[in-house]
Amino acid sequence: xxxxxxxxAWIDSHFDEQVSFLQELVRVPTDTPPGNNAxxxxxxxxxxxxxxxxxEKHAVPDNEVQAAGLQSITNLLVRRxxxxxxxxxxxxxxxxxxxxEGWTKAPYGGEIENGHIYGRATAVSKSDFSxxxxxLRALEAVAKPKTGTLELLFTxxxxxxxxxxxxxxxxHNLIKPDLMxxxxxxxxxxxxxxxxxxxxxTVHGKMAHAAIPDSGVDALQAAVxxxxxxxxxxxxxxxxxxxxxxxxxxxLNVGTIEGGTNTNVIPGRVTFKLDRRxxxxxxxAEVEATLRQLINDTATSLPGISVDIKRLLLANxxxxxxxxxxxxxxxxxxxxxxxxxxxxxxGTPLYxxxxxxxxxxxxxxxxxxxxxxxxxxxxxxxxxxxxxEDLRKATKVVARSxxxxxxDRLQ
Numbered sequence: 001x002x003x004x005x006x007x008x009a010w011i012d013s014h015f016d017e018q019v020s021f022l023q024e025l026v027r028v029p030t031d032t033p034p035g036n037n038a039x040x041x042x043x044x045x046x047x048x049x050x051x052x053x054x055x056e057k058h059a060v061p062d063n064e065v066q067a068a069g070l071q072s073i074t075n076l077l078v079r080r081x082x083x084x085x086x087x088x089x090x091x092x093x094x095x096x097x098x099x100x101e102g103w104t105k106a107p108y109g110g111e112i113e114n115g116h117i118y119g120r121a122t123a124v125s126k127s128d129f130s131x132x133x134x135x136l137r138a139l140e141a142v143a144k145p146k147t148g149t150l151e152l153l154f155t156x157x158x159x160x161x162x163x164x165x166x167x168x169x170x171x172h173n174l175i176k177p178d179l180m181x182x183x184x185x186x187x188x189x190x191x192x193x194x195x196x197x198x199x200x201x202t203v204h205g206k207m208a209h210a211a212i213p214d215s216g217v218d219a220l221q222a223a224v225x226x227x228x229x230x231x232x233x234x235x236x237x238x239x240x241x242x243x244x245x246x247x248x249x250x251x252l253n254v255g256t257i258e259g260g261t262n263t264n265v266i267p268g269r270v271t272f273k274l275d276r277r278x279x280x281x282x283x284x285a286e287v288e289a290t291l292r293q294l295i296n297d298t299a300t301s302l303p304g305i306s307v308d309i310k311r312l313l314l315a316n317x318x319x320x321x322x323x324x325x326x327x328x329x330x331x332x333x334x335x336x337x338x339x340x341x342x343x344x345x346x347g348t349p350l351y352x353x354x355x356x357x358x359x360x361x362x363x364x365x366x367x368x369x370x371x372x373x374x375x376x377x378x379x380x381x382x383x384x385x386x387x388x389e390d391l392r393k394a395t396k397v398v399a400r401s402x403x404x405x406x407x408d409r410l411q
Contacts, residue, residue, distance in 0.1 A: 003142060003143050003403060004334070004337075004400050004403070006142045007138045007139070007142050007143065007396065007399045007400055007403065008338075008396050008400075010137075010138040010141050010142050011134060011135075011138050011392065011395050011396050011399065012392070014134065014137070014138075015388075015392055017134075018130055018133075018134045018391070018392075018395065019112070019117065019130075019388060019391070021047060021129075021130050021133065021134075022110065022117060022122070022126060022127060022129070022130040022391070023110030023112075023117070024043070024047055024110075025040075025043075025044060025047075025094070025121070025126040025129055025130065026108060026109075026110040026117075026119040026120070026121055026122055026126055027108050027109070027110055027119075028040045028043045028108075029108050029120075030094050030095050030096050030121065030156060031096060031097070031098040031099075032070065032095035032096060032097065032098075032156070032157070032159045032160065033069065033070070033098070034070070034071050035065075035069070035070030035071050035072070035073070035095065035156070035157070035160065036070075036071040036072050037070070037071075037072060037073055037074070037094060037095055037156035037157075038059065038072035038073060038074040038156075039072075040094050040156065041057065041073075041074035041075070041076050041094070041154070041156065042057075042074070044076060044094070044129065044154060045057060045076055048076075048078065048133065051133070051137065053078055053133070053136070053137075054078070055076040055077065055078050055152075055154075056076070056077040056078070056079065057074050057075075057076060058074065058075040058076075058077060058168075058169065058174060059073070059074045059075075060073040060074070060075065060164045060168055064164055064168070065164055068157060068160055068161075068163060068164045069160055070156075070157060070160060070164065073155075073156050073157060073164050073165070074156070075153065075154070075155050075156070075165055075168065075169055076152075076153070076154040076155075077151060077152070077153055077154075077169070077174065077175065078136070078151060078152035078153075079149065079151050080136065080140070080149065080150045080151070081149045082145040082146055082147055082148055082149065082150070082406065083145075083146045083147040083148065084147060084148075085147035085148035085149070085406065086148050086149075086178040086179060086405070086406070087148065087149040087150075087151060087176065087177045087178050087179075088148065088149070088150055088151070088177060088178065088179050088180070088181070088402065088405055088406065089151040089152075089153055089175060089177035089179070089180040089181075090128075090132040090135075090136075090150070090151070090152050090153070090180070090181050090182075090398070091152075091153040091154075091155065091166060091180060091181070091182045091183070091353075091354075091357075092125045092126070092127075092128035092129050092131075092132060092153075092154055092155075092182070092183040092368065093125050093154075093155050093156060093157070093158035093159075093162075093165065093183065093353070094121065094125075094126055094129065094154060094155070094156050095155075095156040095157055095158055095159050095160075096120045096121045096124070096126075096159070097120075097159060097380050099120050099382070100381070100382060101382065102381075102382035102383075103382045103383055104382070104383055105118035105119065105383055106118075106119070107119060107120045107384075108120060110122070112388070115387060115388055115389065116385040116386060116387055116388065117385065117386050117388060117391075118383060118384070118385045119384065119385075120384055121384070122384055122385055122386040123185075123369075123370050123371070123377035123378070123379050123384050123385065123386045124183070124370070124377065124379040124380075124384070125158075125183030125368065127183070127368065127369040127370065127386050127391060128183035128184075128368035128369055129154055130369070130391065130395075131183075131368050131369045131391065131394050131395045131398055132152050132181075132368075132398065133152065134395050134399075135395050135398040135399035135402060136150060136152060136399075136402075138395070138399045139399050139402050139403060139406075143403045143406075145403070145406045145407075147406055147407065148405070148406035148407075150402065150406065151175065151177060153166065153169065153175060155169070155353070157353075158352065158353045160313070161313045161315055161353065162315075162352075162353025162355075162356050163356075165353060166353050166356045166357065167353070167356045170356060170357070170360060177357075177362055178362070178363075179323070179324070179326065179327055179362070179363055179364065179405065180354070180357050180362055180363075180364040181327060181331075181364065181365055181366070181367055181368075181398070182352060182353070182354045182357075182364060182365075182366045182367075182368075183366070183368040184365075184366035184367045184368045184370065185367075185368065185369070185370030185371060185372065185373075185374075185377070185390075186335070186339065186367075186368070186369055186370055186371070186390045186393060186394040186397070187335075187339070187341075187343065187371070187372045188246070188343060188344050188345070188346055188348075188367075188372075189327075189328055189331045189332060189335070189343055189344070189345045189365050189366070189367045190246075190345075190346065190347065190348050190365060190366035190367070191318075191320040191324060191328065191345050191346070191347065191365055191366075192244045192246075192247065192280055192317070192318050192319055192320050192346075192347035192348075193247075193280075193317060193318045193347060193348045193349070193350055193351055193352055193354070193355070193366070194247060194250075194277045194278055194279060194280070194317055194347075194348070194349050194350065194351050195277070195278035195279075195280070195282070195284055195314075195315055195316045195317035195351055195355070196275060196276070196277055196278065196313060196314075196315040196351040197275075197276040197278060197284060197287055197288055197291070197311070197313070197314050197315075198273065198274065198275050198276075198311070198312040198313040198314075199273070199274050199276075199288075199291065199309055199310065199311050199312060200271060200272075200273050200309070200310045200312055201223075201226070201271065201272055201273075201274065201295060201307060201308070201309050201310075202269060202270070202271045202307065202308040202309075202310075203219045203220075203222050203223040203226065203259075203269065203270045203271070203272075203299070203305060203306075203307050204219060204268070204269055204305065204306045204307065204308070205217035205218055205219030205220075205222060205266070205267065205268050205269070205270075205304060205305055206266075206268050206304060207261070207265060207266055207267065207268030207269075208265070208266040208268075209264070209265065209266070210263075210264040210265060210266055211264075213266050216266035216268065217266075217268075217303070217304035217305060218266050218267060219259060219267045219268055219269050219270045219305070220259060220260065220267045220270050222270075222299065222302045222305040223257070223259070223270040223272060225298060225302065226295055226298045226299060226307070227254060227272065229294055229295075229298045230252055230254065230274065230291075230294065230295070231252070231254075233252055233294070234251055234252055237249050237250040237251055237252070240279065240282075241279075242279035242280060242281055242347070243281065244279070244280055244346070244347035245344075245346040245347060246346035246347040246348055246349075247279055247280065247347040247348070247349055248279075248349065249279065250276070250277055250278055250279055250282060250287075251276075251277050252274060252275070252276045252277075253274065253275045253277075254272050254273070254274045254275075255273055255274070255275055256272060256273045257270065257271070257272040257273075258270070258271055258272075259271055273312065274291075276291060277349060277351070278317060279317065280317040280318070280319050280347070282317075284314055284316060284317075288311065288314070292309055295307055295309060296309075315351045315353075315355060316355050316359060317351070317355065318351075318352065318354050318355040318358050318364075319358060321358055321361070321362075321363040321364075322363070323363035324363035324364060324365055326404075326405060327363065327364070327365045327367075327401075327405070328345050328365060330400075330401035330404045330405055331343060331365065331367050331397060331398075331401050332345065333401075333404075334396070334397045334400040334401050334404075335397045337400075338393045338396050338397050338400070339393055339397075345365075348366070350374070352366060354366055367394075367397075367398070368394055368398070369386060369390050369391040369394035369395070370386060370390060370394070371386075371387060371390060
């Protein structure tokens with residue numbers, strides 16, 4: 001057998017152990033919010049240590065974590081130096097959205113049925129804690145690399161933008177990779193993604209007794225008019241198309257709304273949060289200014305109404321960097337061999353914290369264990385699941401690709 005086949009064989013022979021590792025990761029909740037995720041990092045570090053892999057723990061100061069809207073964050077970094085050459089970093093995030101309703105399996109059970117593992121983060125992205133860890137182990141057991149450095153970075157704030165995860169590690173010069181791969185799905189290698197603007201809008205009116213409504217100013221009625229103006233933009237956004245394959249057009253969503261005090265009281269305040277996805281061709285500053293203008297203009301037309309607008313998140317889009325070619329080539333080559341089909345390179349309408357690497361000039365792609373689509377994975381929905389064969393095969397693709405990349409030394 002050649003080295004690629006030996007890597008495959010090692011992964012096959014250790015696959016039960018890999019699945020058990022993923023089950024243990026899933027069984028420690030990391031709901032974000034609230035974002036008390038340091039306990040999961042501790043558990044992960046212990047599990048890695050049992051495999052002979054030491055992870056550096058980088059605890060983010062409480063004041064910075066709380067400023068980001070979270071409770072506790074410890075970033076984990078595994079650094080394996082093999083010799084001179086490039087540094088390749090693999091990044092997966094362990095934070096997840098809360099389970100929500102409608103599950104037929106335990107959200108944190110890690111149950112296996114009909115070849116699938118169920119639970120929050122089985123697809124996004126504790127699965128790639130497993131993929132990357134066992135790719136590293138296979139590489140060291142079989143290929144025994146003599147050049148380059150391999151790093152595993154496990155972080156916990158992707159749902160909140162990544163600023164106290166990868167952003168914090170980059171800011172403090174704790175990581176300086178030449179190339180990076182982030183958690184993704186098995187059937188595409190992602191080279192670009194949308195940006196995201198999230199804002200909180202508070203509409204102020206005047207509270208009053210419902211029996212004498214004219215003595216107040218209804219903040220909810222005003223919010224409805226503002227929301228209608230915002231939703232109307234989605235029709236216009238369909239006329240703006242991206243040239244990046246896999247990305248269509250911008251869109252806007254309002255995810256939460258709250259306000260009022262009782263059914264017999266004219267609501268004096270209503271707050272809603274919006275999410276505006278930006279295609280790579282858009283200018284984030286212009287997008288934000290346009291939305292603010294629309295909201296303010298609508299509010300100004302309503303007597304007695306004022307608004308406060310707060311930016312919650314501005315995540316730039318990810319654009320392909322020329323240096324990502326070795327990553328794309330390696331993953332496509334081995335993906336086609338392992339999966340028996342061509343692996344396209346394209347964009348995704350999601351946003352991720354990979355943009356933080358591309359913003360400082362580090363070429364990266366998104367690739368890991370998972371199905372063809374987000375919908376198929378049930379990510380952020382009930383009964384999130386992962387086909388275990390996708391986990392097995394993605395691990396093989398990553399291990400094979402790392403062998404190629406570490407041998408291709410930077411001059």
